């Protein structure tokens with residue numbers, strides 16, 4: 001085995017520049033020769049604006065200043081996702097980045113709420129969640145980080161302009177020595193002995209040789225699939241939506257610190273508020289709605305005038321059979337795609353990068369590292385798949401062909417087991433790996449009207465009066481904390497408003 005010192009990243013979308021930024025920062029001392037090839041002519045997918053809280057740790061690990069990042073990417077804060085019309089039409093709930101209430105004597109808060117509800121309690125589970133109440137009132141502040149403090153025990157993410165984020169990370173990476181090469185890759189060189197990829201050739205004849213390639217070429221999977229024929233596990237039978245149409249529009253009304261996902265008859269629609277505009281899109285299953293109708297539904301429900309022509313995207317949900325094959329690691333859309341219902345793609349990019357860094361094959365590619373990487377990323381994808389599917393099957397909706405399809409679906413065992421445990425006594429089975437922790441599962445299952453038959457018997461040693469008093473105290477504490485929280489707009493003005501943003505110029509969104 002020979003030392004890996006030359007790394008070529010193919011693709012300059014979110015995946016490519018996140019990879020370049022992280023490798024150039026983390027391996028500063030290794031003197032790696034890092035190059036990134038991208039083609040302005042091909043461009044990027046141009047969507048991907050909503051994230052999960054973990055991205056903060058990615059930025060922090062690179063030493064990125066939050067306010068500077070927010071200004072550069074027109075970012076807003078995100079406390080969760082509001083789901084409209086999912087359980088049934090007219091319903092809405094927020095999946096927050098944080099717990100409900102606080103554990104009582106180490107027992108899950110929602111267990112007490114379930115018992116009180118059965119005894120006639122009328123407050124929503126959401127009334128005990130700081131991030132939900134703050135989101136509903138358009139408020140935001142950074143958590144203080146005290147896990148015992150009800151107003152600090154939550155996470156937050158960002159909604160940003162993905163193109164500006166890639167640009168921001170490009171500046172960062174180039175300052176760290178990454179060489180950007182503009183051009184279209186047209187040919188791949190293979191080492192006759194090992195069968196590994198040895199080089200890529202650009203349209204202008206330029207050849208880039210490397211020991212390790214990171215394929216961030218998007219849905220094309222230029223190296224991992226077109227060249228290495230790695231294969232794809234098609235998950236369309238579970239997540240059949242296969243198209244999207246996206247369009248930005250002018251912002252209107254209050255700047256809410258959350259993404260919205262509204263269920264439709266043949267898919268769902270997103271709304272992502274940024275500082276300078278609102279991102280919108282309709283994800284749909286083309287079996288049950290035409291492209292024109294999907295576009296019409298999207299365009300007729302925008303908050304304000306469209307700022308561009310609607311853009312059509314095509315995809316097949318699933319994952320690459322091997323994320324790492326030979327000396328090619330696929331990260332981003334080339335590794336697989338799960339629809340953006342819970343904003344997980346950028347998170348999976350982050351997982352891919354951190355796992356690659358952990359297993360970095362400095363002394364040569366080793367099959368053990370490849371196997372470990374593929375097993376871990378496989379689990380990450382599966383966990384996300386189950387969580388996304390939950391939204392479609394934990395529903396009373398049967399008002400269209402798509403919803404009836406999900407009603408009749410045979411679920412993956414892993415998801416079926418989760419649902420059975422919840423329905424019996426409100427227990428959330430813990431997965432090994434997987435980004436979504438029990439509070440997220442509680443949020444969606446409860447939010448879509450799956451109310452367990454029983455509860456944890458350990459709460460039975462508390463009287464109803466005792467539970468009522470404890471929960472009321474927690475609720476009042478939560479309300480008080482929210483009341484002292486600034487609006488997101490006020491917070492952003494002090495921390496991260498872009499110059500030229502309406503936040504600064506008009507004083508109002």
Ligand SMILES: Cc1cc2nc3c(=O)[nH]c(=O)nc-3n(C[C@H](O)[C@H](O)[C@H](O)COP(=O)(O)OP(=O)(O)OC[C@H]3O[C@@H](n4cnc5c(N)ncnc54)[C@H](O)[C@@H]3O)c2cc1C
Pocket residue numbers: 010011012013014015016037038039040042043044045046047048049050051162183184185186216217218219220222244246281313315331332333334340343344345346347349
């Ligand atoms: C409808 C939709 C909505 C989404 N919403 C979200 C969301 O809200 N949150 C989220 O986390 N994720 C979301 N995603 C996913 C997110 O957009 C992607 O994960 C992210 O943008 C990463 O894309 P990428 O960098 O892998 O690919 P791309 O953006 O497609 O970039 C590919 C790069 O490869 C280059 N390239 C390709 N071929 C060649 C070649 N031959 N030569 C040279 N260069 C080449 C291109 O120029 C480009 O730079 C969404 C995806 C879709 C489809």
